[in-house]
Amino acid sequence: MFDLILETTIQIFGVILLAPLVAGIYENIKAKTEFRKGPNIFQPYFDLAKYLRKERTYTQNSTLVYRWAPMIAMGIMLTISFVIPVIIPFPTLFAPMVDFLGGAMLFTLSSVILIMGAFDSKNHFSIMGASRSASFSALSEPTLILVFFSVAIETSSENPYTTASLVGSNPVLFLSLTHILSSAAFFMLFLFETAKLPVESSGLSEMGMIDEGRTYDYGGRNLFFLKYASHIKQFLLGSVLLNLFIFPWFMQSGLFGSILDIPIMLGKWIVLILIIVFIEQILAKVKLFKIADFLAMSFVFAILSLILFKLGGFAI
Numbered sequence: 001m002f003d004l005i006l007e008t009t010i011q012i013f014g015v016i017l018l019a020p021l022v023a024g025i026y027e028n029i030k031a032k033t034e035f036r037k038g039p040n041i042f043q044p045y046f047d048l049a050k051y052l053r054k055e056r057t058y059t060q061n062s063t064l065v066y067r068w069a070p071m072i073a074m075g076i077m078l079t080i081s082f083v084i085p086v087i088i089p090f091p092t093l094f095a096p097m098v099d100f101l102g103g104a105m106l107f108t109l110s111s112v113i114l115i116m117g118a119f120d121s122k123n124h125f126s127i128m129g130a131s132r133s134a135s136f137s138a139l140s141e142p143t144l145i146l147v148f149f150s151v152a153i154e155t156s157s158e159n160p161y162t163t164a165s166l167v168g169s170n171p172v173l174f175l176s177l178t179h180i181l182s183s184a185a186f187f188m189l190f191l192f193e194t195a196k197l198p199v200e201s202s203g204l205s206e207m208g209m210i211d212e213g214r215t216y217d218y219g220g221r222n223l224f225f226l227k228y229a230s231h232i233k234q235f236l237l238g239s240v241l242l243n244l245f246i247f248p249w250f251m252q253s254g255l256f257g258s259i260l261d262i263p264i265m266l267g268k269w270i271v272l273i274l275i276i277v278f279i280e281q282i283l284a285k286v287k288l289f290k291i292a293d294f295l296a297m298s299f300v301f302a303i304l305s306l307i308l309f310k311l312g313g314f315a316i
Contacts, residue, residue: 007258008082008094014262015081019235020044020228021266026273033277044231051224059121059217069117070218070225076110077232085164085251086239087261099158100148107193108141110233114214114226123217130214136192139295143189146302150182151244154309160244168248178309183245185301190241192295194234196276235269242268 024041031038040046058067083098098106111133118130152158154173155166167174190196195212215226243251247268252260 006255010258010262011087012078012081014087014265015078015232015235018087018262018266018269019231020048022235022238022269022273023231025270026276029273030277030280033281044227048224048228051227052221054220054223056221057219059123061122062120066117066120067222069113069120070222070229072113073110074225074229074232076106076113077229077236080106080236081232084236084240085161085243086236087258087265100152100160100163101145101158103160104141104144104148107144107233107237108137110229111137111141118214118217121217126214126217129212129216133214136291136295139292139299140189140192143185143295143299143302146299146306147182147186147189150178150302150305150309153306154178154182160240164244164248164251167244168251174248176308178305179245181301181305181308183241185298185305186241186245188294188298188301190237191276191279192291192298193237196280238269238272239265242272247271 021041021044024039024044027043028038028041056067080103082094084103115130115134115137118126118133121127151163151167154176155163157163157166167179173179215223218226242248242265250264250268252258252264
């Protein structure tokens with residue numbers, strides 16, 4: 001029991017420490033591919049410290065919804081890190097409390113809270129970003145649920161830790177078209193949820209405001225919670241993509257193994273970052289009204305993965 005508590009603690013602190021670092025490595029590598037020096041890989045830590053030192057800012061007509069939304073979103077992301085396979089490959093202390101569907105619902109809840117906070121700010125730019133986010137979420141959230149459902153039925157388990165173990169140890173399952181299509185659907189969803197090209201480019205351009213638009217009106221410590229929650233969300237989704245879908249190997253068990261899993265997970269993330277940066281360099285940003293098509297394609301992949309499973313999986 002004591003070892004389980006320590007291993008769960010290692011995962012939580014691993015998520016808290018690695019999430020900004022992964023964001024910093026991504027920005028640095030992306031800058032290098034654009035022939036720029038780029039920011040220091042530890043720049044996200046410096047930015048978070050700067051936001052934390054500043055006072056909270058509130059709009060004149062805002063309510064508690066706007067004021068508490070950043071902290072609630074941060075709390076939800078930390079809650080998710082307790083229950084899904086992010087760093088350690090075996091169930092944490094609280095893993096039995098949530099299955100795939102519960103994890104998907106928590107991600108959705110965080111998005112809904114941020115949309116409500118943006119609308120409560122009464123800021124036109126924030127409301128515009130929140131409206132776009134709500135519209136696109138009508139496709140992204142069902143896709144997330146379908147992808148998790150697809151993986152659950154192909155492994156006959158709703159426990160993400162059991163699923164990760166089965167996928168990593170069964171080559172036939174890993175190479176089945178059901179798994180390949182669900183992996184493609186989740187990867188496309190990951191690009192959308194983390195505001196990566198070709199879906200969204202970073203910045204505050206009005207025509208591209210989706211994720212950034214929801215947080216446009218926040219500042220100070222509220223921005224600290226929002227940025228940290230964004231880093232953790234990216235780390236959680238990317239780690240699920242790696243550990244359940246495209247790279248479910250090399251994770252170690254035991255107390256000492258859970259410590260080794262931190263650099264192993266960082267190595268996996270560097271591979272994923274290189275893939276993302278390559279895609280961003282060869283693809284241009286799609287127009288705003290085409291994002292729905294992008295998400296519809298991921299939804300189709302998720303549906304096809306279920307149909308193919310029903311027809312027998314069609315392993316390669």
